[in-house]
Amino acid sequence: MNKSTLIKIIVNKNQKEIRIDKFLKKKIKNISRNQIQKYATLGNIIVNKKIIKKNYKIKPLDFIEIKISTPTTTILDYLEYKNINAEKINLNIIHEDEDIIVINKPAGMVVHPGFGNETGTLIHGIKYYLNHSNLNNFNLYRCGLVHRLDKDTSGLLVLAKNEYSQNHLLQQFYYKTIQRKYIALIWGNLIQEKGTITGFIGRDPKNRKKMTIFKEDHKNRGKYSITHYKVLERFKYLTYIICNIKTGKTHQIRAHFKYLGHPLFHDSIYGGNKIFMKKQCSNKKIKFLNNCLKILKRQALHAISLSFIHPKNGKCHFFCPIPKDFKTVLENCRNILL
Template identity: 75%
Template structure:
């Protein structure tokens, strides 16, 4: 990722953000591309997403993520991906979008250490075998992502118009995404809102962290709504709706609250939480649960948005078998 930071001068005249960026960076980028980045939330001013007609003011702090601008290199990278026959669980497809139920353990797109077997490898094979051989949109119109060990729904755009339509909905936060998670402990409130500036943890680059308000410039603002569905003494089953889609957002937020996701190895959820308070019998039960569900207990269960053809869509994915099995055992053992 190429991240550019610019601070407007004290005597900066108020001009549109696309002109300001065009005048202040060396990259060969058009104002139309800058507007697309703004719409997709890749340009922040003072740590906030702005509209494409925003006017820069003196001392504004501008951050730009350049990585997702479609370039010749991007298309070459996509063309260099070898299509792989992968069993994809496609729950909906039309001429504009494709909705996939991603299993836990599958990486979404190629990257360092993941050069094959990703969702995009499978998508490319699918397109080549469904009369879309000339499809060249980089990363197949990926407008959002799921972590490797998070299961659930992912929507992809199949053309530039659809990608722009979906990106705008993510930008304006009108897409509704519900996740189900199992967290350690008995969370105090029945429902709540978690906010904070999420950024890369300087002590461990594999995980994210919440920065203090006086360090907000190190992270990106994030919002998660949650409500309790069931309580199992030592674990709580919750529903989450995210208004922002930052890396590891739900995982970071509940770690911050002191309730890490069950079996989340990066955020400490793979160890039995508050072990000293449990009986030996319950410790053995929980050890068994960790073996049944060997990854973070997080599933993207539903997504709702306006289709590029202007109709409302809603898709649902049932809880995976390993996650469901742990829930059933919790109900049987801890709700007696």
């Protein structure tokens, strides 16, 4: 996979108005006007935070950003180069049109193939689904992932069905304008009704399966991350929250609440699979909480809503219901712990 290079240019205040392809050809080495026009068509050129057309004329003090080469892993990488077999897998498709697919991913499903997950992933199912699609002139190998969910996190994912849509969505992720909301159940009684967690998130030096939060980006170990949260309900030993993530780093919500001392319910990697503050619980409450751990056998995290600008149709918003295992535990907590 090629890495992308982001080039930023501020136009001189005395610059005459000329087509952007002519201007960029003079500013960037080893690039043709045809290439520049293609980048514009794909949505890879942004001027003043807006995608422009290939015949756009630059103006004094314009702020130009252009992404060179492929900026993300595409489904082409998985389907063509890794020779992935199509598999008939039940996909819960919330919405589909000629540009995007929005899927409600169940807990337990891996998004893309990797070591130990060579079959049965969302990508295998997508290949089968698109191979049997009734769409005409659809290029299977041009759609792609623009974000992911952990295996045991349920909820909404959007996939692009063409290069233009992919780039359009990637720009929104890049500028953090996509709204992603998650519900979670965490251990303990969270002090604040709402708040923001920040920090540099990176691999835990002692355990490569875990992420950890660094207060400072020492030795470039982490990437800056932001999670906003709000309490929805309190159950004494547990707190039900909703999160709005401004950055989408690996294990972000899971690592952030572990950092606060409130790991997600039944998150085995971050210590949430054991009863929190066990000494303060009665035998009856311990039995109840153990039963809840048997019902919800994975981290209590669900991507409940997704809002973004559709590549062609403007603002759109998608919502999916709370999964049965998560919902059952919430209802049990309301009956027993309130």
